[in-house]
Amino acid sequence: MNYETSILAVSIFAAFVLGVLGLSVWLGSRPQSAGGYFVAHGQVGWFVNGVAFAGDYLSAASFLGICGMIAFFGYDGFLYSIGYLAGWIVALFVIAEPVKRLGKYTLADALNSKFNSRGLKLVAAISTLVISLFYLVPQMVGAGALVKPLLGLPHWAGVVMVGGAVTGIVATAGMVSTTWVQFIKGTMLVVFCALLMFLILERGFSLPNTPIGQDEVQSYRKDASGVIVNGSPLSAENQLDTKLRAAHGVGFGSIAQLPDGVRATGPLGPIAFIETFSKSTVTTWKKGTDAAGATTFTPVERKGADLLLPGSSPTFKGVRDDRIASKLDFLSLMLALFLGTASLPHILIRYYTVKDAAAARKSTVVGIGVIGVFYIITLYLGLGAMTSGALDPTDSNMSAPLLARTFGNTLFAVISAVAFTTVLGTVSGLIMAGAGAVAHDLLCDVFKMELSDREQVRAGKLVAVALGLIAIVFGVLFEKMNVTFLVGWAFNVAASANLPALVMLLFWKRTTKQGIIAAMSIGLVGSLAWILVSADTLEKIYGFSAADAASRALVPFSQPAIVTVPLGFLTLIVVSIFTSTGITKPQTSPGIA
Amino acid sequence: MSGRSESVSTAGRRGADWLGPLLFTVYCTSYAAFVAVAAFATFAGGVPVGGLASEAVAGVPWGIVAGFGLIIGAFVLAVLYATLARTPQDGAQK
Known part of the structure; x- marks a missing residue:
């Protein structure tokens, strides 16, 4: 494909990205305490937080990945839109308010609120780190895909640019700045995608000059x-x-x-x-x-x-397909999308940036509104790209920016810049979640290091730099993967590791810390192991042919949630029953005695 | 005065306590039905037979109608919840 660079496009792109970065750093430039750095003092307004939810959530997978999947395969990309949005219902009705009431900075705070257990904090922090890394990879891949046509730079250059910029944001200003990046990005994404949809509808459909023959390979x-x-x-x-x-x-x-x-x-x-x-x-x-x-x-x-x-x-x-294993693979992915959203650490920490449970609820409603509008727009963008005559058949992730280019280089540059800030916003949130897990949960609570407020912030910034570097390496390695497909894995792992623990802690009084630790460990390890030995991974990561991958896979289908989520619930219930004080008094129970 | 406010607040909270699970059940059932229809009622032997492949509604295929319905429905339920589950404390916290 012809990816010529244009000075106009590069100038608009640079102005957009630098403007967003400058504004966010300026808005977040107040001196930081730990509460300010990790959760913006819990003082973000509910409306801003709601739009920032959208900015945090509408990642490269939602914009580049879903549009690309619809452009290549039609309705299947829209299934992701439906599943991603449905997940917010779990967040609103089940998780939002209780999690806000229980926690302070991180997911581990909420899970550990009743127990004060170092073991639980350790498992929760590891879970946060693993899920954040899984989610980071597709964002970085998306960034690499963007700079290729716009700036004429190789994939790795885009990955390094995003990694550097985000590490800069997070390492300098923390959650206040991250919130503003996400707010601005969420607003721009919806506004410019709505403009693109309007242009697609105005153009309508038309035929090529002459029909394309079936033999024109x-x-x-x-x-x-x-x-x-x-x-x-x-x-x-x-x-x-x-x-x-x-x-x-x-x-x-x-x-x-x-x-x-x-x-x-x-x-x-x-x-x-x-x-x-x-x-x-x-x-x-x-x-x-x-x-x-x-x-x-x-x-x-x-x-x-x-x-x-x-x-x-x-x-x-x-x-x-009529095979039951194929049906289960589909059901499992749709289950993971439904349950995964409310289990994502970078989404959960945004409940701590508002002041109370009511604000958490209201900001979720705003988030659902903005995200819902965007997902309806993605269908039009995807179908518009599918019929635009401008696809790159080697890279589905480029469909939306290339669609914009059919309306001129200016819109192409603007949409690419918006997509780039989309990656910036989500990666910032993910790195903040990881930094909080290490600095607050691991260093202070698990390893009992006596860190002052200032030292916690410094540790968080160092962790942010380290996570940024790791994300850059993975972003280069996974260049050819569709970003939505990769995010599907993150949802599987998040739903399996975190959701059983969160739900049972909130709604089952006999839940014990041992039950939560066991359920999170089994959910995390089980879902990761399942993915690593599945046919999809053998084919797309290890490079086996489709037939070889199918015959060598150790699990009957590739998406684990339909097995590992119930397994997490079962593990938690069994371990809690055996470790709860009510049951560990066999002398009083004639049945057990 | 304070006691009355507390009891109104508690009543509002109780409303939220049953409303959330009710709305969650409504949405969960709709989503499960959609997924089940897509998986089991749309194709047989790889050929469209019904479900999401049924005759379109006003020219729009069923899959799109159902998808838009789930997306817009989520927002409608969210607004309903935010409106009905409000407590006097919510107003005071503005």
Whole structure:
């Protein structure tokens, strides 16, 4: 794909990003106590906190990943939107107010509020760190994907830029600054995506200049002499979509046939847009490999109505399969999305940045409103990208920015800058959660180090730098993964490790500290182990072929939540029963005696 | 005066105590039904047979109607909860 840089685009991008950074650092530049550094003194207003919730939550997975998945596979990306939003219902009705009442700085504070156990703090801190790292990886991958087309820089450069900027934010100003980054980013994301949706509806759908033939396979391969695209060396004049554009006036992703035989629809309303798409035929591109080992992209015409059904992507293909293991994989991911949101450490700590339970509740409602609007918009962005003629078939994460480029370089730069600040906002929140877990939970409470307020803040900043470096390394290693797919794993681990402990602590009086420690340990280790030996990991991380991965996998499906969440609840109940004081008095119970 | 305020506050709190689980159950059931229909009632042998593949509503496929319904429904329930679960303390804390 042709990723030429434009001085205008780079200037707008730089102004946007530096403006957001400068504003947030200025707003958060007051001297910091530990309470100020980790939870912004608990004095953030509920509305600002609600929008910051959206800024924290709407990560690279939501913007780049979901748009990319819808652009490549249709409805399957929207399933993530539905699941991510539904998770906020658990947060609002089950978790928000009690967690606010129980905690101070971190998830471990809430879980340990009744027990004062070092063991529990240790497990909760480890859980926070692992989940935060899992969630950090896709954000960094998203950052790398962004700078490639905009600045002409390699993937690793984007990862380093985000890592450096975020570490700077967190290490200088803490949660106050992070809150403002997230507030500004949340607002900009929704406003500019709404603008993009408006432009998509105004443009409507149109056909390519000439129909794309089923035999027009595009290919590329890398050899010792460099990258060969469609039989000739890669150059500015010979990109993967060059032949297509010359022949048909569009690149990858276009409408093949519109209803009623028209060539262009003109402007459409939101309902008419979906209806027209549903009745159209779309040219999608199937990835494969030819006899010479080149990667090929073959045009496949698909009915719009079929693309608005689940099961087109590798992640959700089990829906169309009659095997029970495939169904369970789908159910498990949808369960993880539903239960994972309320278990994410960087979301939970935002309940401590407001002053009371009522503010926690109100800010969650604001968050649901902003996030809901955004997820409805993502459907239009994804379908707009799918038919924009501007997709990069090698990188689904670039679909939304490339869609923006079809409306001009200025919008491309603005959307890319918004996406970049999206990554900044989420990564800031994740690093804050990790810094709090290490500095507050591990150093002070587990290792009993006597740290003054100032020393806690300093320790938090050092941890932030370390986490930033680790995230940079992972972001480079996982370059080719779809960011939404990676985030799905983080949700599985979060739901398995944290949710049983949180729910039972709040609603079952016989819960013991041993029960919580056991449930969190089993949930964390169990879900991680399941993921590491699953077919998806064998294929996408270890590089096995799909058939080899399926035969070597040690678990019947790849998403663990449907097994590991109930396992966490069961572990907590059994261990709590055996360790609660009411039961450990066998002498008084004739049945046990 | 203070005692009356406390009892009103307690009543409001009790309202929140049953309202939250009720609304959670309503949403949870809707989400579970959606997921179950997608998994078990939409395809048979890889071919669309019903469920989310049923005839569209006013030209909009069922999957989109259900998805928008779950997203908008979450916000409606959240606003309902925030309105009905308010206690006098909430006002004082503004």
